[in-house]
Amino acid sequence: MSNDAPWPELRRFTDARIGLGRAGSALPIREVLSFAMAHAQARDAVTTPMDWAPIAAELSAMGLDTLSAASAATDRDVYLRRPDLGRRLSPASRELLAEKATGPHPDLAIVVADGLSSTGVAANAGALIGALLPMVQKSGWSVGPVVLASQARVAIGDEAGEILNARAVLVLIGERPGLSSPDSLGAYLTFAPRVGRKDGERNCVSNIRTGGLSAMEGAFKIHWLLREAFRRGLTGVTLKDESAFQLEGVQQPAIER
Amino acid sequence: MYRAAWRQTEYRFADLKEVMAKATPPRSGDVLAGVAARSAEENVAAKMVLADLPLKRFLEELLISYESDDVTRLIVDTHDERAFSPIAHMTVGELRDWLLSEAATTEALAALAPGITPEMAAATAKIMRNQDLILAARKAEVVTRFRDTIGLKGRMSVRLQPNHPTDDKRGIAASIVDGLMLGCGDAVIGINPASDNVGVILDLIAMLDEIIQRFDIPTQSCVLTHVTTSIEAISRGAPVDLVFQSIGGTQAVNASFGVTLAMLKEGREAALSLNRGTVGDNVMYFETGQGSALSADAHHGVDQQTLEARAYAVARTFKPLLVNSVVGFIGPEYLYNGKEIIRAGLEDHFCGKLMGLPMGCDVCYTNHAEADQDDMDVLLMLLGAAGVTFVMGVPGADDIMLNYQSTSFHDALYVREALGLRRAPEFEAWLARIGLADAEGRLLADPAPVLLDHIKGIAA
Numbered sequence: 136m137s138n139d140a141p142w143p144e145l146r147r148f149t150d151a152r153i154g155l156g157r158a159g160s161a162l163p164i165r166e167v168l169s170f171a172m173a174h175a176q177a178r179d180a181v182t183t184p185m186d187w188a189p190i191a192a193e194l195s196a197m198g199l200d201t202l203s204a205a206s207a208a209t210d211r212d213v214y215l216r217r218p219d220l221g222r223r224l225s226p227a228s229r230e231l232l233a234e235k236a237t238g239p240h241p242d243l244a245i246v247v248a249d250g251l252s253s254t255g256v257a258a259n260a261g262a263l264i265g266a267l268l269p270m271v272q273k274s275g276w277s278v279g280p281v282v283l284a285s286q287a288r289v290a291i292g293d294e295a296g297e298i299l300n301a302r303a304v305l306v307l308i309g310e311r312p313g314l315s316s317p318d319s320l321g322a323y324l325t326f327a328p329r330v331g332r333k334d335g336e337r338n339c340v341s342n343i344r345t346g347g348l349s350a351m352e353g354a355f356k357i358h359w360l361l362r363e364a365f366r367r368g369l370t371g372v373t374l375k376d377e378s379a380f381q382l383e384g385v386q387q388p389a390i391e392r
Numbered sequence: 393m394y395r396a397a398w399r400q401t402e403y404r405f406a407d408l409k410e411v412m413a414k415a416t417p418p419r420s421g422d423v424l425a426g427v428a429a430r431s432a433e434e435n436v437a438a439k440m441v442l443a444d445l446p447l448k449r450f451l452e453e454l455l456i457s458y459e460s461d462d463v464t465r466l467i468v469d470t471h472d473e474r475a476f477s478p479i480a481h482m483t484v485g486e487l488r489d490w491l492l493s494e495a496a497t498t499e500a501l502a503a504l505a506p507g508i509t510p511e512m513a514a515a516t517a518k519i520m521r522n523q524d525l526i527l528a529a530r531k532a533e534v535v536t537r538f539r540d541t542i543g544l545k546g547r548m549s550v551r552l553q554p555n556h557p558t559d560d561k562r563g564i565a566a567s568i569v570d571g572l573m574l575g576c577g578d579a580v581i582g583i584n585p586a587s588d589n590v591g592v593i594l595d596l597i598a599m600l601d602e603i604i605q606r607f608d609i610p611t612q613s614c615v616l617t618h619v620t621t622s623i624e625a626i627s628r629g630a631p632v633d634l635v636f637q638s639i640g641g642t643q644a645v646n647a648s649f650g651v652t653l654a655m656l657k658e659g660r661e662a663a664l665s666l667n668r669g670t671v672g673d674n675v676m677y678f679e680t681g682q683g684s685a686l687s688a689d690a691h692h693g694v695d696q697q698t699l700e701a702r703a704y705a706v707a708r709t710f711k712p713l714l715v716n717s718v719v720g721f722i723g724p725e726y727l728y729n730g731k732e733i734i735r736a737g738l739e740d741h742f743c744g745k746l747m748g749l750p751m752g753c754d755v756c757y758t759n760h761a762e763a764d765q766d767d768m769d770v771l772l773m774l775l776g777a778a779g780v781t782f783v784m785g786v787p788g789a790d791d792i793m794l795n796y797q798s799t800s801f802h803d804a805l806y807v808r809e810a811l812g813l814r815r816a817p818e819f820e821a822w823l824a825r826i827g828l829a830d831a832e833g834r835l836l837a838d839p840a841p842v843l844l845d846h847i848k849g850i851a852a
Contacts, residue, residue: 140844141844141847141848141851142566142570144851145562145563145566145847145850145851147851148560148562148563148566148850149556149560149562149563149564149566149567149792150557150792151554151555151556151563151566151567151570151787151788151790151792152787152788152789152790152800153566153567153570153787153788154570155787155788155802157574157802157805157835159809160802160805160806160808160809161802161805161806162788162800162802166788170765170788170789170790171765173790174759174764174765174797177759178759180759181759181760215724215725215728215760216420216423216424216724216725216728217424217725218424218725219424251759251760311758311759311760311795312759312760312795313759313792313795313796314759314790314792314795314797315790315792316795317759
């Protein structure tokens with residue numbers, strides 16, 4: 136490969152692994168190991184159990200109550216093989232939430248779910264809620280206890296929100312990690328949550344991470360969607376995100392199932 | 393009722409659908425669907441039932457009813473009795489033995505293909521070991537053409553996949569040049585766009601056409617957008633080479649993709665009307681993958697491997713240039729680990745080839761599957777040995793738009809070097825002509841700068 140190849144300049148336009156050079160037919164060893172490290176980070180994001188203590192402390196400092204819950208998937212292996220179980224609360228968690236649901240009905244329930252990236256939740260969920268909470272309070276909406284759900288998928292918010300009698304539920308969940316984004320958080324908003332809601336009945340704000348959508352930008356979009364959801368009485372495909380913070384280059388991946 | 397007895401135990405299966413599902417080598421998707429064998433012994437017993445089953449039975453007992461499913465109607469209505477006649481007396485087990493015998497020549501397989509239904513292909517695959525799937529598939533030669541000739545024996549093509557998360561044309565161009573310089577792109581230069589906006593799609597189609605024209609590359613372009621969007625682009629005068637669509641093995645899963653058989657026909661006719669192929673007129677590019685029907689709740693209780701083979705019946709109706717099983721993309725709830733992905737890749741390739749399709753494979757995995765690059769190295773080598781028509785070429789194996797790992801430009805070089813597989817002849821000649829490879833297809837240590845000069849303008 137000639138020395139004046141323009142690859143460094145071209146990397147301004149893409150994160151793709153271009154201009155890597157070669158050792159015979161193979162990749163040079165530095166590229167093999169750099170790829171291996173990125174994959175290792177993504178694997179760790181999937182398999183590392185969520186440590187909920189720091190985020191619980193963070194939320195408590197914001198004046199929010201937290202509830203520890205788990206899905207019906209008993210461990211990571213079951214979680215990966217049985218998406219249906221990750222969408223439902225365990226019987227014990229269902230009871231716990233029902234006990235806490237005796238007060239006034241909250242406008243918004245928040246569920247923080249580990250999803251497929253515990254590192255994405257650890258890195259971004261606290262900051263996102265910290266940015267969103269003042270906006271929600273300024274709008275005069277009440278917030279119920281924050282549910283911290285292990286081995287959970289997006290739809291677990293339907294059951295949690297229904298039990299908590301919330302008008303809307305916001306699920307913050309670790310997204311399926313990519314090699315360049317092992318720590319991304321997704322936010323899914325569902326109006327009138329109840330078991331059996333379809334993916335098309337939610338709105339999604341994805342790619343919340345350093346190098347993606349910032350916590351403040353994500354909170355702004357969620358707040359905008361929440362206001363529209365309460366005004367129009369729905370979420371989903373008919374509610375298009377037209378918030379002023381239109382960010383170029385942020386794609387909306389398929390909803391995590 | 394189907395029965396198998398082994399020593400003192402008798403196994404019973406209510407219908408053919410149950411036999412098929414329970415005979416399938418274990419995979420997470422069939423467990424999730426609740427159709428998998430309950431024990432290893434039951435799995436083998438079901439294989440024994442299949443092995444003794446006359447092939448004709450598949451024409452009599454339909455797994456999904458004729459009335460309720462247009463894919464079933466397509467399979468039944470297009471079955472070629474004449475082509476089927478040489479094997480009409482055989483059982484599934486006899487077909488497996490025949491496929492591995494000297495009698496099953498390349499010519500015999502080509503003549504047989506229209507007589508093979510997807511269910512026959514799937515059943516045969518279920519009782520075959522991996523080595524059987526490789527040896528039988530490598531006998532088949534399925535040749536298709538647009539601007540180059542794809543599928544000749546001893547050759548393997550590569551789809552250059554230069555995706556970008558925001559469809560940035562400079563970033564995409566950089567990936568294309570990198571891939572071409574590493575000898576990839578003879579199957580197609582195909583972008584998965586992040587956007588479904590027609591304006592963006594038109595821009596990408598024009599950009600690919602410009603690169604292919606400027607350097608006179610004997611290959612074809614494709615922007616992998618919905619068939620209706622491609623039809624719209626053609627009606628607006630866009631230079632569309634190939635029309636793409638994801639397809640599945642039931643009417644309901646195709647509905648979940650927003651597609652009907654009539655739409656596919658319309659898409660093909662629109663592409664044919666442009667008459668852009670120079671050496672042939674195969675204008676369709678299809679993608680498939682085990683598990684898609686289950687994920688759309690459109691599986692009718694049929695196992696995922698059989699449903700995948702049914703998607704090939706849809707594909708062959710439209711004379712595609714390329715069919716690609718995106719084998720590990722769907723995730724571990726359907727194919728849990730490297731072993732299951734490898735098995736599925738070999739099954740899909742075998743079934744596609746037996747049915748007469750130009751079968752490629754996206755050798756790939758997601759980060760929540762129990763798989764890694766070593767598993768992909770294994771599957772790629774096995775598919776190379778099996779005579780796979782094409783594989784993917786993604787910069788560094790890392791698709792930054794779709795967030796999964798496929799095969800890299802370098803991976804294609806690896807399997808070429810190990811197995812002596814060459815590129816499509818027209819593309820091979822182009823690489824030599826433009827100064828990137830020698831006449832044998834070996835990349836030059838000091839490649840001609842013509843492509844680099846092109847993108848230096850972009851970088852400046």
